[in-house]
Amino acid sequence: MLDIILERFNYIPIIILMMTGLYVVIATGNLVKRLVGLSLFQTSVFLLYITIGKVFGGQPPILDGAHHGDEEGSHGAGYAAAGHGEAGGDHAAADSHAEPAADAHAGDHAAEAVEHASDYAAGADAAHHASEVLYSNPLPHVLILTAIVVGVATLAVGLALVVRIREAYGTIEDDGLNAADYNRETGGSE
Amino acid sequence: MDFLVNLLPSGLAHHAPALVIVIPLVAAAVAALMPNGRLGWIVAMVTASLVAFFSLVVLGLVLSDGLISYHMGGWEPPYGIELRVDALNAVVLALVGVMGLLCVIFALPSVGDEIEEGKQALFYSAFLVALAGLLGVTITGDAFNVFVFLEISSISTYTIIAMGAGKDRRALTASYNYLILGTIGATFFVIGVGFLYMATGSLNMADIGQILQEQGHNRVTQAAFAFIVVGLGLKAAMFPLHVWLPNAYAFAPNFVTAFLASTATKVAFYALIRFLFSVFHPDVAFVELSFTWVFAAVGVIAMMVASSQAIFQTDARRLLAYSSVAQVGYMMLGLGMGTAAGLSAGILHLINHAIMKGALFMALGAFALHFGVRQIRDLNGLGRTMPASAGAFTIVGLSLVGVPLTIGFTSKWYLITAALERGWWWAVAALIISSLMALAYVARMLSAIWMESPPEHHAAKPAARHAPYMVLVPMGILAFANLYFFFHADVLVGLAEAAANAVTGGH
Numbered sequence: 001m002l003d004i005i006l007e008r009f010n011y012i013p014i015i016i017l018m019m020t021g022l023y024v025v026i027a028t029g030n031l032v033k034r035l036v037g038l039s040l041f042q043t044s045v046f047l048l049y050i051t052i053g054k055v056f057g058g059q060p061p062i063l064d065g066a067h068h069g070d071e072e073g074s075h076g077a078g079y080a081a082a083g084h085g086e087a088g089g090d091h092a093a094a095d096s097h098a099e100p101a102a103d104a105h106a107g108d109h110a111a112e113a114v115e116h117a118s119d120y121a122a123g124a125d126a127a128h129h130a131s132e133v134l135y136s137n138p139l140p141h142v143l144i145l146t147a148i149v150v151g152v153a154t155l156a157v158g159l160a161l162v163v164r165i166r167e168a169y170g171t172i173e174d175d176g177l178n179a180a181d182y183n184r185e186t187g188g189s190e
Numbered sequence: 191m192d193f194l195v196n197l198l199p200s201g202l203a204h205h206a207p208a209l210v211i212v213i214p215l216v217a218a219a220v221a222a223l224m225p226n227g228r229l230g231w232i233v234a235m236v237t238a239s240l241v242a243f244f245s246l247v248v249l250g251l252v253l254s255d256g257l258i259s260y261h262m263g264g265w266e267p268p269y270g271i272e273l274r275v276d277a278l279n280a281v282v283l284a285l286v287g288v289m290g291l292l293c294v295i296f297a298l299p300s301v302g303d304e305i306e307e308g309k310q311a312l313f314y315s316a317f318l319v320a321l322a323g324l325l326g327v328t329i330t331g332d333a334f335n336v337f338v339f340l341e342i343s344s345i346s347t348y349t350i351i352a353m354g355a356g357k358d359r360r361a362l363t364a365s366y367n368y369l370i371l372g373t374i375g376a377t378f379f380v381i382g383v384g385f386l387y388m389a390t391g392s393l394n395m396a397d398i399g400q401i402l403q404e405q406g407h408n409r410v411t412q413a414a415f416a417f418i419v420v421g422l423g424l425k426a427a428m429f430p431l432h433v434w435l436p437n438a439y440a441f442a443p444n445f446v447t448a449f450l451a452s453t454a455t456k457v458a459f460y461a462l463i464r465f466l467f468s469v470f471h472p473d474v475a476f477v478e479l480s481f482t483w484v485f486a487a488v489g490v491i492a493m494m495v496a497s498s499q500a501i502f503q504t505d506a507r508r509l510l511a512y513s514s515v516a517q518v519g520y521m522m523l524g525l526g527m528g529t530a531a532g533l534s535a536g537i538l539h540l541i542n543h544a545i546m547k548g549a550l551f552m553a554l555g556a557f558a559l560h561f562g563v564r565q566i567r568d569l570n571g572l573g574r575t576m577p578a579s580a581g582a583f584t585i586v587g588l589s590l591v592g593v594p595l596t597i598g599f600t601s602k603w604y605l606i607t608a609a610l611e612r613g614w615w616w617a618v619a620a621l622i623i624s625s626l627m628a629l630a631y632v633a634r635m636l637s638a639i640w641m642e643s644p645p646e647h648h649a650a651k652p653a654a655r656h657a658p659y660m661v662l663v664p665m666g667i668l669a670f671a672n673l674y675f676f677f678h679a680d681v682l683v684g685l686a687e688a689a690a691n692a693v694t695g696g697h
Contacts, residue, residue: 025370034370042377045384052388140387143334147380150341154373157348161366164352168359177363 010051017044029174031165035158042151046144053140061138194247206247207260207273210283211326213240218318227310231298234314238287238294241321245287248329252280253688259331267331268394274331277692278537281685282460283328285541286453289548290321292664293449299658300445300555305353313353317449319346324457333383333469334393336461337376340425344372347454351442358564364437371424371434379421385414386469399469412476418465419480425458428522429492432515439511444555447507451514452548456540459521463533467693472528486526490620492519497627501634506554506566509631510547513590516624517543523620524605527612534683534690535604541682542597542675546590549668553583556657556665561647569635571644579657580639582669587632589672592625597675597682604683 005012017040024037166172169180198206217237224230252258252275260273267274275283297314305313323343327336348369354361387393389410390401402411424431435455439447470477493516500512517539524536556579557563557572573580589596602621609617657665675682 022374025374031366038370038373041374045377045381048381049384052384143393146334146338150338150345150376153345154341154369157345158366158369161348161352161362161369164355165362165366168355168362181360181363 010054011048014044014047014051017041017047031162031172031174032159035155035162038158039151039155042147042154046147046151049140049144049147053137055134055136058134058136061135194243194250198247203247203251205260206244206251207258207275207329208262210241210244210248210287210329211322213237213244214318214322214325218315218322221318222312222315224311224314227302227305227307227314228298230311230314231294231301234294234297234318237318238291238321241325242287242291245283245325248275249280249284252277268392268397271335272331272394272396273329274396275329277685277688278463278690279328279460281537281541281689282457283325285544286321286324286328286457289452289544290449292548292667293445293452293552295664296448296552296555296661297445298660299559300661301443303559304357304443304445306356309353313350316346316349317446319343320350320449324453327457327461331395332393333386333395333398334380336395337380337383340379340458340461341376343454343457344376344425347446347450348372350446351438351450354442354446357443358441360437361441364434364441368434368438371431375421375424375431377421378417378424382414382417382421385410385417389414395464395469399471402469403471407474407476411470415470415476415480419462419484422458422462422465425455426462427455427458427515427518428462429488429496429515429519432492432496432518435515436508436511439514439551440505440508444507444551444558448548448551448555451510451551452544455514455518456544459518459540463525463537463693466525467533472694478528481526481528484526485522486614486617489519489522489524489526490617492516492522493620493624494627497624497631500631501627503631504565504567506564506569506635507551509566509635510550510554513628513631514543514547516628517547517590519624520601520605520621523617524608527608527614527617529608529612530687530690530694531604531608531611533694534686535601535608537689538604538682538686539601541686542589542601545668545671545675546586546598549582549586549665549672550590552661552665552668553579553586556661559657559661566635566638569638570642571639573640575644576657578662579665582665583639584636585669586672587636591628591632595676596672597679598672600676600679600683 021037021039021041021044025034025041028034028037162172165177169177171177171180202209214237217233221230221233221237224233248258256276258273258275259267260275261267262271262273265271294317297317301310301313320343323339323341323346326339327343330336330339348365351368352362352365354364383393386398389408390398390405392398392401420431424434427435439451442450466472466477466481472478472481496512496515496519500509500516503509503512520539521536521543524532524534524539526532527535554563557569557576560576561568561572563569563572585596589598592598592602602625606618606621609615609621
């Protein structure tokens with residue numbers, strides 16, 4: 001049980017942040033605090049995406065075209081990641097670059113290539129055999145850059161609305177807003 | 191629609207799916223630079239015409255040649271972003287395009303009345319961004335892209351709803367609440383997409399669907415399903431996630447309400463269908479269970495609860511907003527039947543409801559233009575003071591109830607037939623009871639319009655006997671469509687069946 005939790009340690013802060021954010025959104029009556037909770041909630045999702053892009057022992061995904069070994073390594077990394085069931089998306093980039101290089105390599109060292117091919121089929125430790133270089137999956141980072149922009153835009157619109165609400169009502173507390181609307185509808189004084 | 195396709199050089203027709211999104215996005219920037227509202231409107235009008243044209247071209251291409259797959263930037267799917275159009279999203283795309291155009295025609299007088307001059311050009315700019323976002327959600331084949339476009343349309347929608355603050359400051363709080371709930375919904379959706387990405391390593395929806403069928407489902411994909419259903423259900427105003435909708439519709443500018451009611455929830459509902467049928471497969475046990483126990487159940491509850499809430503509203507647009515929630519329930523029920531007949535009835539109701547609610551909110555906009563109508567008691571005597579608009583309102587109101595000779599009857603007929611095929615007597619009973627409740631709330635408004643005598647201040651404005659032509663024309667077209675498509679039902683029914691068959695494979 002403890003092992004299962006420790007293997008997935010990255011999810012613990014994410015879950016805590018997510019629940020805290022959602023709770024703040026629901027529990028507070030202050031419009032600004034509610035936006036704070038919302039941002040916290042969104043940030044936890046950014047973390048979720050970022051952590052699934054991590055491949056253990058992986059380097060930043062920058063291809064060094066000079067070395068065949070590196071490219072082959074990235075090929076292996078792609079498959080290893082897919083084997084983890086967490087980050088298969090990067091075989092996009094890996095495949096397109098690595099295929100011609102792997103072919104050339106096969107011409108030079110046929111036997112070695114066959115050995116590697118069987119490793120790829122096995123999936124697991126191909127990257128370690130192929131070379132030292134193992135890459136993390138860059139795609140989640142790209143996605144989250146977009147999501148961060150979306151989050152910033154939402155926060156900006158939200159804060160602008162709070163400013164306008166404060167101008168129109170003179171309060172940013174839920175209770176005050178409800179009371180003001182209720183009084184106006186029933187003709188009472190504000 | 192082949193003649194539309196033939197109007198274009200073949201190279202341009204090929205790029206129609208991309209142009210549908212690109213044109214409004216670029217035009218939004220142009221509209222923002224316009225010095226006054228009238229020029230802003232002209233930009234919006236030209237854009238909406240082009241969008242409607244290209245969306246019909248796409249529909250024509252899909253109906254004649256089948257699936258279109260457009261590779262953005264030349265990158266092959268599943269690695270690049272794919273615009274993937276089959277009959278289902280082609281129909282929704284054309285619906286959004288055409289309703290967008292009709293609403294923009296209506297916008298000139300309505301927006302001129304409700305929004306201060308200095309902000310009109312920016313308002314049209316935000317509207318165009320919202321339009322681009324909705325079209326993007328409809329046309330893209332990439333799951334993360336759906337999220338991005340959903341947020342593009344939502345964020346601009348928050349701003350244009352808040353523009354109603356000039357008339358009623360409650361537009362601000364309505365917009366704020368929509369922002370909070372909408373963002374929670376979108377974040378839930380993106381969590382679900384993240385889980386799917388973990389499980390499959392792909393973001394292309396067709397590709398995810400294929401991988402899931404090969405490798406089967408596990409707890410991760412089940413969690414993804416739950417998150418995605420909640421996220422999209424919130425956007426589609428699925429009961430009980432609809433609480434943002436009534437206030438947003440009631441306090442937004444009339445033009446915005448007409449546009450949103452006929453497009454926004456429809457697009458979210460489409461995205462839900464896409465995920466249920468193309469990404470998750472309806473044969474998978476937990477998806478099949480969710481049809482009966484989530485969508486059909488929630489649909490029936492929405493029909494009952496939201497209809498009865500509508501009866502007791504005093505604000506005319508709030509009443510119609512609750513009615514919208516109930517109508518989403520009809521669509522959910524059709525979807526929940528899980529059969530091709532049920533889904534096509536649901537899609538038919540989606541199209542019909544867009545036509546009805548667009549016309550009803552335009553008519554209320556016409557009343558508001560002259561007499562500042564907001565409450566139901568303000569409707570008194572409008573049958574005498576504004577007979578043309580009141581007549582259109584009456585036709586469409588009866589269509590909403592489902593009276594024969596209107597399209598409301600057609601879609602309810604198909605829903606009931608599909609329910610009987612499935613042996614769901616309780617669903618038929620629910621449909622009939624909910625229609626009776628619709629009769630009650632529509633009759634409240636119609637009796638105010640035709641039976642009551644007009645208040646005195648109406649007489650002070652004898653020139654206001656009919657609304658401007660910019661309002662009458664789109665409203666008249668929609669009201670006429672409500673009658674026309676009853677007699678030529680095969681047009682819309684054919685589209686709905688093609689759309690349903692595209693995702694169910696016809697069984």
